Amino acid sequence: MIKNKITTRENWHAALKQLPTPHILQTWEWGALKARHGWQTERLLWQREQTPVVAAQLLTRRQFKLQQGYITKGPILDWNDMALVTQTLNELEELARQAGLLALKIDPDVRADTETGPAIAALLQERGWQPAFEQIQFRNTMLLDLRPELDDILLNMKSKWRYNIRLSQRKGVTVRPATVAELPLLYQLYAETAARDKFIIRAEEYYLDVWRTFMDAGLATPLLAEVENEAVAMLLLFHFESWAWYLYGASRNLHRDKMPNHRLQWEALQFAKLRGCTTYDLWGAPDELEERDSLWGVYRFKKGFGAQFTPHIGAYDYAPHPLRYRLYVFLRPYQLKLAQRRYWGQQDN
Numbered sequence: 001m002i003k004n005k006i007t008t009r010e011n012w013h014a015a016l017k018q019l020p021t022p023h024i025l026q027t028w029e030w031g032a033l034k035a036r037h038g039w040q041t042e043r044l045l046w047q048r049e050q051t052p053v054v055a056a057q058l059l060t061r062r063q064f065k066l067q068q069g070y071i072t073k074g075p076i077l078d079w080n081d082m083a084l085v086t087q088t089l090n091e092l093e094e095l096a097r098q099a100g101l102l103a104l105k106i107d108p109d110v111r112a113d114t115e116t117g118p119a120i121a122a123l124l125q126e127r128g129w130q131p132a133f134e135q136i137q138f139r140n141t142m143l144l145d146l147r148p149e150l151d152d153i154l155l156n157m158k159s160k161w162r163y164n165i166r167l168s169q170r171k172g173v174t175v176r177p178a179t180v181a182e183l184p185l186l187y188q189l190y191a192e193t194a195a196r197d198k199f200i201i202r203a204e205e206y207y208l209d210v211w212r213t214f215m216d217a218g219l220a221t222p223l224l225a226e227v228e229n230e231a232v233a234m235l236l237l238f239h240f241e242s243w244a245w246y247l248y249g250a251s252r253n254l255h256r257d258k259m260p261n262h263r264l265q266w267e268a269l270q271f272a273k274l275r276g277c278t279t280y281d282l283w284g285a286p287d288e289l290e291e292r293d294s295l296w297g298v299y300r301f302k303k304g305f306g307a308q309f310t311p312h313i314g315a316y317d318y319a320p321h322p323l324r325y326r327l328y329v330f331l332r333p334y335q336l337k338l339a340q341r342r343y344w345g346q347q348d349n
Helices: 009-016 028-035 082-099 116-126 150-155 159-170 180-197 204-216 260-274 296-303 322-348
Strands: 002-005 040-048 051-063 066-071 103-106 141-145 173-177 220-227 230-240 243-251 279-281 308-310 316-318
Touching: 009 028, 009 040, 009 051, 028 040, 028 051, 028 204, 051 082, 066 082, 082 103, 082 116, 082 316, 141 296, 150 159, 150 260, 159 260, 173 260, 180 204, 180 220, 180 230, 180 243, 204 220, 204 230, 220 260, 230 260, 243 260, 260 279, 296 308
Parallel strands: 066 103, 243 279
Antiparallel strands: 002 040, 040 051, 051 066, 103 316, 141 279, 141 308, 173 220, 220 230, 230 243
8 A cells, every 4th residue: 555645625535535434524624623723634545556545634632742643533444354454554553653652543433233343343452452541532323314215214203203393393493504603603502502411512712613614615504493583402414425414413491392403303314315415423322222321312312313323343542652551541530530620610600
């Protein structure tokens, strides 16, 4: 294989489109965004006879004088080709050593419920890769097949979900694309949801940058649900090639009895289907299908639309210096707890 650094959006996306199921977080826009927020971005492409076979958008940053690497939802390749997988791991391990990385994290979209998944996980561990201490992105997700006709997709939903979609229409819930000028309103909804549901979010400037970047590139569409012209819920629909992703969503307590979230998802999947998407990734599911999992309610909501639970092998870390990495893994929880205390302390003030 021949490795090249890709320096133009056109060439990078042309390569991604020739590879299996390229992820939205491997697009040029994600790398450009992260480069504005403390990371360095390199786009690496391996070819055979001028044909792309592996793509890896590598993010690196320095924390506490330690350089870390991350290939978000990648690398992209045919993970069923074990010879190619082995070559790719050789390349990545050498890259990590030469760059002096504390660890290189990969998070490939390899399903755990196939023959390939356990084989890849076993190979990684045989070579010294470890299940990542920090998963960062959701390990598992919920996928909805958009290939059937809309009537069939609707029929495949739970009856209560079909009822709620129709109820929201009768109760006057409307859904429309939001504009760039309305992104601060979307963030306000998101912040309200985070405060209510007790999850940590970043500063407003970060989210506005994410949303605007992908909107400007034609890779994201914000949808806003309203009741009598009052915003009550929103979602950000991302799309690239034949896939769509529900990466961000929020809702107010106001008018929740009118089921705006059901209407939003119905409109989102229709929008994705009209764009030619065949798979809708509803982004995020429990690590284990148990009611005690914090994402159990999210799982039930997404399952009601007919989405299928899809487990993945998750992220793996390769550490050229294992002792240094183990020390980091030991100390990292304390740093995270301190950061959480500071965050919630600021929210209370």
